[in-house]
Amino acid sequence: MSVEVCYTSCSSNQTPTCVNWGKNNLICFASCNSIRIYDPWWGSGGKILNTLCGHTQRVNSVKWIAGPRCETELVSGSSDGNAIVWSLKGDDYVSFVLRGHESNVNIVDCLYRDSECKAAVIATASLDSTVKVWTRSNVDGDFELKQNLVFGYGIAMAMRIAFLPATTTLVMACGMDNSNIQLYVEDNDRFCESEVLRGHENWVRGLDFTVDDRGDLILASSSQDSLIRLWRFSHVSTKPSADEYELILKKSRVKTSNYDCVISLESILAGHESWVYSVNWNVKDFTVLSASLDKSMIIWGYDANSGLWLEKVRVGEVGGNTLGFYGGMFGPNGDTILAHGYHGAFHIWSCSKEGDSWDPVVTVNGHFNEVADLGWEPQGEFLLSVSTDQTTRIHAPWTFGDKITTWHEISRPQVHGYDLSCIAVLSRYKFASGAEEKIVRSFKAPKNFVQNFCRICHIDDSYEESATVEPKGAAVPSLGLSNKAVYEDDNADQATAKTTKEPYPEESYFKAVDLAEPPTEETLLQNTLWPEIQKLYGHGYEIYSLAASPDGVLLASACKSTTKEHAAILIWDTSTWTQLQKLYSHTLTIVQLAFSPDSKHLLSVSRDRRWSIFTRDTDTNTFQLKGTTDKKTGIHTRIIWCCAWSHDSQYFATGSRDGKVVIWGRNPDKPPEDVLGQYEAVGHVLEFKGESVTALAFAPVTVEGSYLVGVGFESGIIKLYQWNVKGWELFSILDNRSAHHLTVRRLSFRPVVGEAGSKVRNNRLQLASCGSDYTLRIYTINVNDT
Numbered sequence: 200m201s202v203e204v205c206y207t208s209c210s211s212n213q214t215p216t217c218v219n220w221g222k223n224n225l226i227c228f229a230s231c232n233s234i235r236i237y238d239p240w241w242g243s244g245g246k247i248l249n250t251l252c253g254h255t256q257r258v259n260s261v262k263w264i265a266g267p268r269c270e271t272e273l274v275s276g277s278s279d280g281n282a283i284v285w286s287l288k289g290d291d292y293v294s295f296v297l298r299g300h301e302s303n304v305n306i307v308d309c310l311y312r313d314s315e316c317k318a319a320v321i322a323t324a325s326l327d328s329t330v331k332v333w334t335r336s337n338v339d340g341d342f343e344l345k346q347n348l349v350f351g352y353g354i355a356m357a358m359r360i361a362f363l364p365a366t367t368t369l370v371m372a373c374g375m376d377n378s379n380i381q382l383y384v385e386d387n388d389r390f391c392e393s394e395v396l397r398g399h400e401n402w403v404r405g406l407d408f409t410v411d412d413r414g415d416l417i418l419a420s421s422s423q424d425s426l427i428r429l430w431r432f433s434h435v436s437t438k439p440s441a442d443e444y445e446l447i448l449k450k451s452r453v454k455t456s457n458y459d460c461v462i463s464l465e466s467i468l469a470g471h472e473s474w475v476y477s478v479n480w481n482v483k484d485f486t487v488l489s490a491s492l493d494k495s496m497i498i499w500g501y502d503a504n505s506g507l508w509l510e511k512v513r514v515g516e517v518g519g520n521t522l523g524f525y526g527g528m529f530g531p532n533g534d535t536i537l538a539h540g541y542h543g544a545f546h547i548w549s550c551s552k553e554g555d556s557w558d559p560v561v562t563v564n565g566h567f568n569e570v571a572d573l574g575w576e577p578q579g580e581f582l583l584s585v586s587t588d589q590t591t592r593i594h595a596p597w598t599f600g601d602k603i604t605t606w607h608e609i610s611r612p613q614v615h616g617y618d619l620s621c622i623a624v625l626s627r628y629k630f631a632s633g634a635e636e637k638i639v640r641s642f643k644a645p646k647n648f649v650q651n652f653c654r655i656c657h658i659d660d661s662y663e664e665s666a667t668v669e670p671k672g673a674a675v676p677s678l679g680l681s682n683k684a685v686y687e688d689d690n691a692d693q694a695t696a697k698t699t700k701e702p703y704p705e706e707s708y709f710k711a712v713d714l715a716e717p718p719t720e721e722t723l724l725q726n727t728l729w730p731e732i733q734k735l736y737g738h739g740y741e742i743y744s745l746a747a748s749p750d751g752v753l754l755a756s757a758c759k760s761t762t763k764e765h766a767a768i769l770i771w772d773t774s775t776w777t778q779l780q781k782l783y784s785h786t787l788t789i790v791q792l793a794f795s796p797d798s799k800h801l802l803s804v805s806r807d808r809r810w811s812i813f814t815r816d817t818d819t820n821t822f823q824l825k826g827t828t829d830k831k832t833g834i835h836t837r838i839i840w841c842c843a844w845s846h847d848s849q850y851f852a853t854g855s856r857d858g859k860v861v862i863w864g865r866n867p868d869k870p871p872e873d874v875l876g877q878y879e880a881v882g883h884v885l886e887f888k889g890e891s892v893t894a895l896a897f898a899p900v901t902v903e904g905s906y907l908v909g910v911g912f913e914s915g916i917i918k919l920y921q922w923n924v925k926g927w928e929l930f931s932i933l934d935n936r937s938a939h940h941l942t943v944r945r946l947s948f949r950p951v952v953g954e955a956g957s958k959v960r961n962n963r964l965q966l967a968s969c970g971s972d973y974t975l976r977i978y979t980i981n982v983n984d985t
Contacts, residue, residue: 202919202931205954205965206606206977207247208565208584208594209235210543214259215404215476215525216306216357218539221263221270222531228539229258231972233940234275234285237563239537239547242603244561244717252935253294255279259305264319266311274321276304282323282333284342299344302327306358312367320345322371324355330373332390346390353377357420361408363458364416364434370453372396372418374403380420380430386455394451394462400424401474405526407487409480417465419487421475427468427489427499429508435459466508470497477526483533486511490527496538514548514557516540516721535560542588543567544720559719561597564608566590570969572945574624577749579949580656581609582967584975585619585632591642594975595656596956597717604956606977607717609655612642612729616680623745623754625773631735631754633742639735639756641776642682645670648727651714656956671711673728684730733776739765746792746801747773753820755801757789768792768803768813770822780821784811791841795848800825802851804839810853810863812878826876834861834884843895843946845906850881852908854892860885860910862922885927890914896946898964902930902982909966911943917968919980933978939970954979 209230211217217229225248226237236249254277263270264284271287282297282304303326312318321333321342332346350373357374369385370393380396380403401423409417416432432453451462473493480487486500495515502509514536515524522541529536536557538546544567547560568588575582581595591613598604613619617634624630628644644652646669652658670684712718712726738758746755754773760766766789768782787806794801801813801822809829813822828835837856844851850864864881871877894911901907905921907930912918917938919930947967953960964980 200930200983201981202933202937203979203981204937204976205979206594206975207235207250208563208606208608208975209247209973210565210567211539211545212257212259213525213541213543213567214305216260216262217258218526218528218537219262219273220528220530220537221265221273223263223269223271224531225270226537227261227263227273229261229275230543230974231941232256232258232277233972234258234261234273239560239562242605243597243599244605244607245563246605247563249292250936250940251275251285251292251294252940253283253296254281259303260307262307262309264309264311264316264321266316267314268316272319274307274309274323276307276323276325278303280304280325282307282321284321295341297321297323297331297333297342297344299331299347300325300327300329306355308358308360310360320360320369322358322360324358324373326354328352328354330355330358330371345388348383348390350375350381356402357404357406359406359408359418361416363432363453363455363460364410364414366458368455368458370408370416372406372408372420374406374420374422376402378403378422378424380406380418382453384453384455393453396420396430396451396462398428398464399426405475405477405489407478407480409482409485411485416460417480419478419480421478421489423474425469425471425473425475425491425493427471427475427478427487429465429468429487431463431465432460433463435461468499468508470499470510470513471495473523476524477528479528481529481533488527488529488536490524490538492523492541494521494523496524496527496536498536512557514538514546516546521721521724540720546720561607561717562719563605564720564723565975566592566973568618568973569971570944570973570975571619572621573947573967573969573975574622574630575947575950575967576624576627577751577950578627579951579955579965580627580658581652581955582975582977583612583622583624583630584969585613585622586973587618587620589615589618589634591615591619591622591630591632594977595652596954597655598657598956599716608723609652609717610648610727610729611723612644612648612727613640613682614675614724614728620741620743621745623747625747625754626751629732629751629773631745631747631756633745633756635741637736637738637740637742637758639738639742639745639754639771640681640731641733641735641754641773642729643732644729645672645684647672647711648729651712651718654713654715655717670730672726673730675728681734682728682731735769735771735776735778737769737778744789744792746794748794748798749796750798752798753779753794753815755792755794757792757803759788760785761787766805766807768801770820772820782813782822782824784813784824784827785809790839793842793844793851795844795851796846797848800844800848802842802844804842804853806838808835808838808855809833810839810842812851812876826878827874829874832873832875834880835859840891840893841895841911843897843908845897846899850906852895852897854895854910856891858887858890858892860887860892860895860908882922882924882926885910885920887912894943894946894968896948896966898948898966899950900952900964907964907980907982909946909948909968911938911946911968911970913942915939915941915943915970915972917943917946931980937978938968938976939972939974941971943968943970945969
């Protein structure tokens with residue numbers, strides 16, 4: 200029996216230097232407090248292979264240690280004030296912490312000093328107005344603090360180190376918040392302040408060095424003044440004449456004991472309309488890539504005929520609620536470019552074989568804030584998730600040719616204006632979501648999504664026919680929150696008419712796209728919304744929890760509350776969207792609702808440290824309270840965070856902040872004398888000292904005659920247990936690298952046996968988890984007997 204990570208969905212942090220693409224063809228990027236290792240060419244569409252956990256606050260910058268070989272070490276800097284060196288040893292990364300800064304480490308840069316990749320130097324820039332230089336003499340040694348450069352009140356907003364051409368002398372460029380570039384040159388193993396390059400009129404945000412075919416060092420710098428400047432370091436090889444010497448004195452100059460050069464402004468590149476956050480050289484053909492908040496990236500090249508630097512290629516986003524790019528870089532072969540956006544999304548373009556076009560490539564993306572809830576489609580074909588980043592996303596498997604199946608985001612049915620908190624999946628093409636508002640919103644898939652889903656996931660057409668959907672898509676009107684349906688031409692009378700006051704109605708924002716592979720970020724933003732079919736009113740405060748009956752007939756909702764009146768559970772009929780009943784039991788916010796798999800019972804757990812169970816009358820679809828707990832009968836002494844039902848509806852589990860997991864069951868022979876009714880605790884309590892249980896889930900089948908239970912913790916780890924009435928047995932532990940490094944918010948097993956995307960129903964289970972670390976994950980569990 201084994202557990203492996205099948206899918207990791209997350210985005211990069213909102214910092215300019217949090218992504219780096221190495222010669223090893225792996226992308227390292229910062230996500231929340233961790234570092235991810237991403238292979239963009241793995242399987243059908245790329246996969247996140249590793250997670251490195253060691254920081255306690257947001258990671259701001261990551262960088263592979265550059266050298267002549269494929270990289271095996273990287274450095275990360277975090278808001279916790281530390282930098283960490285990660286070295287690949289076997290199949291795992293070993294960490295070494297660099298302590299010394301008194302504030303956030305916002306930039307790191309590093310390189311090897313020798314061809315054997317043993318001696319290395321690291322520079323870390325911090326908000327404490329210092330840059331610290333760390334060195335290592337051999338691969339078995341530790342990094343030691345070599346030098347501390349103090350700026351006074353200045354802060355380095357960009358930093359890059361490089362070798363002066365044909366020497367082993369290092370030069371460091373620091374882009375400052377006073378619009379200048381401060382140069383430091385190594386002399387006698389110490390960095391000495393050299394020159395100041397002036398010209399930019401705003402913060403310098405991007406720097407990169409390269410060596411041209413003449414052997415001169417070229418520095419590219421980008422700034423919030425929307426300009427890019429190229430600085431040439433020309434080597435002074437012979438003794439200059441008197442006139443030449445006078446000219447050199449007027450220029451910036453870098454001089455060491457074995458190297459002498461003058462610095463001149465080579466060119467100013469103007470083409471962006473907003474802040475330019477990064478520049479990156481392509482050493483293959485001497486071009487430079489710039490990324491800007493104006494939603495574009497430009498490849499600039501030198502034109503020998505005109506003697507000018509000209510724009511060769513421009514790529515980027517068109518439309519959508521985005522704020523441009525935080526960074527961009529060339530791939531190791533120079534024929535691909537990568538961008539990461541303000542909201543952490545990745546964009547990769549690959550140059551065609553003819554070299555005349557740059558085509559988008561499928562990438563891995565995810566939420567850029569806490570993932571609050573998730574839910575499987577009833578047949579387990581795809582997974583829905585909601586987040587405090589105000590989006591609902593659909594994740595599904597995709598297979599390209601005979602390559603290994605990879606998971607990707609295939610739709611973004613809801614882009615909201617409030618933080619989303621919960622989701623309930625009603626059927627394959629229908630769901631309801633709740634946010635920090637008093638309204639429950641329900642959605643139905645448009646025709647365009649159904650067609651694309653069937654093509655991408657290779658689903659039979661019979662499913663498509665069962666989805667009787669009329670709208671082709673959806674669009675959000677300006678200053679609106681509701682997704683309005685967009686109809687085809689034959690239903691044009693139902694669409695908003697064009698008028699002189701509204702010449703571009705919201706329907707014009709949507710354009711149906713026929714997809715055979717997972718969509719790009721700009722397509723996800725604009726063309727994959729689902730139309731909203733109903734708003735449900737009735738709650739007095741923000742919606743906090745939702746649950747749908749497995750038969751799809753009923754929807755239960757609850758909101759934040761401090762009184763019994765507002766802690767009521769509202770039951771809705773999903774066919775008419777009418778309110779059927781209000782269920783009263785709790786006095787504080789209900790944190791989770793769960794219907795039993797047979798749709799006969801509704802379970803609720805609350806901040807009032809109680810659970811309640813309601814039984815359904817199938818004739819009237821009304822519920823009656825059949826059991827609850829109080830101070831005497833309740834085993835939990837702190838807030839009950841989570842609950843889950845066994846697949847046969849015989850048992851349910853509750854987990855709480857006091858670290859207890861309790862299994863409850865109905866005893867028909869027990870007289871309903873107390874508030875518990877006929878329900879009682881079964882077996883012994885599973886208790887975790889000093890831990891808070893935040894998520895629970897039962898597998899859809901028994902394993903070796905026992906129930907398989909997933910337990911998620913506030914620490915981010917997940918434990919799998921086998922349970923029967925005799926007791927608990929630990930099955931597997933998923934640590935912070937395999938699971939989450941912050942609170943696990945929800946666990947959910949795929950409702951059917953087998954892997955999504957595979958027609959074979961083998962002895963494999965899939966478990967989905969989401970957490971406060973902005974991450975959604977799917978695990979494949981191999982079991983011997985189910």
